[in-house]
Amino acid sequence: MSSVNAQPGDAQASEPATVATEKDSVSGYRPVPGDDSSERDGSQQRDELPAPTTMRGAASEVFRVALPLMVSTGMFSIVLFADRTLLGFFDGVSMSASMAGGNLFWVLVCVPVGAASMTGAVIGQLIGNNEEHKIGRLLWQSLWMALITSPWFVVAGLYAEGLFTFAGQDPTLIPAEATYLRWLMLGGLGLVIESALSGFFSGTERTSVIMWVSIASGLLNVVLDVVLIFGFAGFPAMGITGAAIGSVLAFWFKVVCYAAILFKQEYRERYGMRSGFCFDMKVLWNFVYFSLPSGLMYLTEASSFTIIVLKIGQLGDIPLRATTMAINFNMIAFIPLVGVAIATSVLAGRHLLQNGPAFAMRTTIAALLISLTYSLSWVAMYLAAGDWLLSLYRLGPTDPNSDAAIVIASTLLGFVSAYVVFDAVQLILAAALKGAGDTWFVLLTGAIVSVSAIGIGILIDDHQDSLYLWWWVITAWIWTLAAAMAMRFISGRWKSMRMV
Numbered sequence: 001m002s003s004v005n006a007q008p009g010d011a012q013a014s015e016p017a018t019v020a021t022e023k024d025s026v027s028g029y030r031p032v033p034g035d036d037s038s039e040r041d042g043s044q045q046r047d048e049l050p051a052p053t054t055m056r057g058a059a060s061e062v063f064r065v066a067l068p069l070m071v072s073t074g075m076f077s078i079v080l081f082a083d084r085t086l087l088g089f090f091d092g093v094s095m096s097a098s099m100a101g102g103n104l105f106w107v108l109v110c111v112p113v114g115a116a117s118m119t120g121a122v123i124g125q126l127i128g129n130n131e132e133h134k135i136g137r138l139l140w141q142s143l144w145m146a147l148i149t150s151p152w153f154v155v156a157g158l159y160a161e162g163l164f165t166f167a168g169q170d171p172t173l174i175p176a177e178a179t180y181l182r183w184l185m186l187g188g189l190g191l192v193i194e195s196a197l198s199g200f201f202s203g204t205e206r207t208s209v210i211m212w213v214s215i216a217s218g219l220l221n222v223v224l225d226v227v228l229i230f231g232f233a234g235f236p237a238m239g240i241t242g243a244a245i246g247s248v249l250a251f252w253f254k255v256v257c258y259a260a261i262l263f264k265q266e267y268r269e270r271y272g273m274r275s276g277f278c279f280d281m282k283v284l285w286n287f288v289y290f291s292l293p294s295g296l297m298y299l300t301e302a303s304s305f306t307i308i309v310l311k312i313g314q315l316g317d318i319p320l321r322a323t324t325m326a327i328n329f330n331m332i333a334f335i336p337l338v339g340v341a342i343a344t345s346v347l348a349g350r351h352l353l354q355n356g357p358a359f360a361m362r363t364t365i366a367a368l369l370i371s372l373t374y375s376l377s378w379v380a381m382y383l384a385a386g387d388w389l390l391s392l393y394r395l396g397p398t399d400p401n402s403d404a405a406i407v408i409a410s411t412l413l414g415f416v417s418a419y420v421v422f423d424a425v426q427l428i429l430a431a432a433l434k435g436a437g438d439t440w441f442v443l444l445t446g447a448i449v450s451v452s453a454i455g456i457g458i459l460i461d462d463h464q465d466s467l468y469l470w471w472w473v474i475t476a477w478i479w480t481l482a483a484a485m486a487m488r489f490i491s492g493r494w495k496s497m498r499m500v
Contacts, residue, residue: 052359058366062343066370068211069202069339075218077335079250081328082222083243088393090229092321092402094240097176099324100169100313101240103306104177105184108156109191110302112149114295115288116142116196117342121435122287123203124346125500128353135200136268136276141284142196142291150189157185167310170317176240183244190251197258200271202342213257221250290499293443294434300443304450304477308470311461319467321405326412329389333378333420334427340371341427345435349499352436357495364432364489371424379417386413408467415471422482429485437497438488445484453477 052058080102088095119142123135156163161178169177201209227233228242238245261267268274313320344367351359381389390406390413430442457473488494 052362055362055366058359058362059370062340062347062363062367062370065202065205065207065347066340066343066367068207069342070336071211071339072207072214073339074332074336075214077331079218079221080335081332083225083247084324084328085392086225086229087240087243088402089395090237090239092399093173093317094176094243095324096313096317096320097173097240098180098243099320099327100164100173100306100309101177101180101184103302103309104163104167105181105188107299107302107306108185109153109188110298111292111295112146112152112192113195114298115291116146116192116295117199118287118291118294118434118439119196119199120202120342121199121345121349122290122499123200124349124435125353125437125498127204128350128355129500131500132204132270133272134276135203136272136274137278137280137283138276138287139196139200139262139271139273140276140278141280141287142199143193144279145284145288146189146192146196149192153185153188156188157182160185169310169313170320173313173317180240180244183241183248187248187251190248190255194251194254194258197255197262200262201258202346204271205346207343209258209261213254213261216257217250217254220253221246224249286499290437290439293439297430297439297443297446300447300450304454305474307454308457308474311457312467312470314463315465315467318401318404319408321401322408322412323467325390325393325405325409326416329382329413330416330420333375333416334423337371337374337424337427340367340374341431343367344428345431347435348432349435349437352495353498353500357492360432360436360495364428367432368425368428371428372421375421375424378420382413382417382420386410389413411468412471415475419475419478423478426478426482426485429482429489433485433488433494436494437499438494441488441493442485445488446481449477449480449484453480 052061084095084098087098119139122138126132126134126138160181161174163181164174164177198210198213201207224246225243227235228238228246229240231237231242235242262273309320309323312323344364347363347367348360351363387410390409393402393406430446433439433442453473453476457470461469
C-alpha cells in the first residue's frame with residue numbers, strides 16, 4: 001500500500017523500517033532530496049540505543065529505562081499518600097473528600113492527559129524508524145492539543161459543587177469536595193502540558209530527567225502540604241484548600257522545569273524544536289488518531305472507579321474512609337508500575353520498527369517479569385503486615401469513625417492482594433499493545449469490561465451493606481482486563497501495526 005493512500009494504523013509487517021524515511025504520514029514533510037542530515041541524526045540516536053539479544057539484556061534495558069520512571073511515579077504515589085494522610089491528621093472528613101474530589105478531577109482531565117502522554121510511544125517509533133528530526137514538530141502539536149482543552153477546565157471548576165450534588169454525595173462532604181476540585185482544576189492544563197513534555201524524555205529514553213524533576217516537584221508538594229494544610233511560616237491553616245494549592249503549584253513547577261531543559265540548544269537543533277514550531281494539521285490528526293483512545297481508556301477506567309467510589313460514598317463516611325485507606329496502600333504498589341508500563345510502551349514501539357516483533361515481545365516479557373516480582377512482594381506485605389501498615393493512621397488524632405474504618409480497611413487489603421498481580425499483567429500488556437499502535441483495541445476492550453462490571457454491580461447493589469460487593473466488582477473487573485489483554489497480546493496482531 002502506498003503512503004498516499006495509507007490511513008492511520010495501516011502498515012505492512014514485511015516493510016523494512018528504512019522505507020518509512022520516504023513517508024510523510026506522520027510529519028507532513030519529507031527530508032530534502034540529497035540532504036542526509038536527518039538520516040545521520042536518526043542513526044546517531046539508534047546507535048546510542050542498541051538492541052538486546054537475550055532475555056537478561058532485555059530485562060536490563062527495561063530496568064534502565066523504567067527505574068527512573070518507577071522512582072518518578074513512586075514519588076507521585078508517595079505525595080498522594082502524604083497528601084491524604086496529612087489531611088486525615090487535619091480532619092477525617094477532608095481525607096474522605098480528597099478521595100472523591102481527586103477521583104473526579106482525574107475523570108475530568110484524564111482524556112487530554114492520556115492523549116498527551118502518548119508522545120513518548122510515538123517518539124519511540126520515530127526513533128526506531130530513523131526519524132528523530134520530526135520529534136519537535138510532533139511535540140508542538142501535542143502542546144496545541146493541550147491548549148485547546150483549557151476552556152474545559154474552567155467550566156468544570158465553575159460547576160464543581162453541582163457535579164457532587166448530582167452524584168448523590170453525602171451533603172457533609174460536598175463543600176470540601178467542591179473546594180478541592182475547584183483548586184485542582186487550576187492545575188489541569190499544567191498537568192496536560194507536563195504529560196506531553198515528559199513524553200519527550202521517556203521517548204528518547206532520558207528518563208533520569210523525569211525522575212529528578214518529579215523528585216523536586218514531589219518534595220515541593222509535600223512541603224507546601226505541611227505549610228498550607230496546618231498553617232506554618234505565616235500562612236493560615238487552610239486544610240483541604242492548602243492541599244489542593246500545593247498540588248497545583250507542583251504541576252506548574254514541572255512544566256517550567258521541562259520547558260527550561262527542552263529549549264537547550266542541543267535539543268533545539270537535534271530534534272527540530274525550532275524548525276518544528278508550527279501548526280501542522282496532518283501531524284496533529286495522526287497523533288490524535290493514535291493518542292485519543294489512550295485518553296478515552298483513562299476516562300473509561302477513571303469513570304468506572306469514580307462511580308464505585310461514589311457508590312461507596314453513599315454508604316457513609318466510614319466505608320469511604322476505609323476505602324481511601326486501602327486504596328492508598330494499593331496505589332503505592334500500583335503507581336510505580338506505571339513507570340514500567342511507560343518504558344514498555346516506548347521500548348516495544350522502538351524495537352518493533354527498529355529490530356522487529358521478536359525484540360518487542362522479548363522486551364514486553366522482561367517488563368512483565370519485573371512487574372510480577374514487584375507486585376508479589378507487595379502481596380506478601382499486605383498479607384503478612386497489613387495491620388501494621390494500617391497502624392500508620394493511628395499516629396495522628398483519631399476518632400471513633402477512624403478506628404472503625406481501620407478495622408474495615410484491614411479486610412479490604414485482602415481484596416487488593418487478590419487483584420494486584422493481575423493489575424500488573426493488564427497494565428504492562430496494554431502498554432505494549434499501545435506502544436505498537438493497537439490503541440483502539442485497548443480502548444474498546446477496556447470500555448466493554450468496565451461498563452459490564454459497573455452495570456452488574458448496580459443491578460445487584462442493595463444500597464445498604466454493599467461495600468464488599470463493590471470491592472468484588474473491582475477485583476473481577478481487573479481479572480477480566482488482564483485476561484483480555486493477555487489474549488490479544490498472544491494473538492500477535494499488534495506485530496504488524498505502526499504509528500509512523
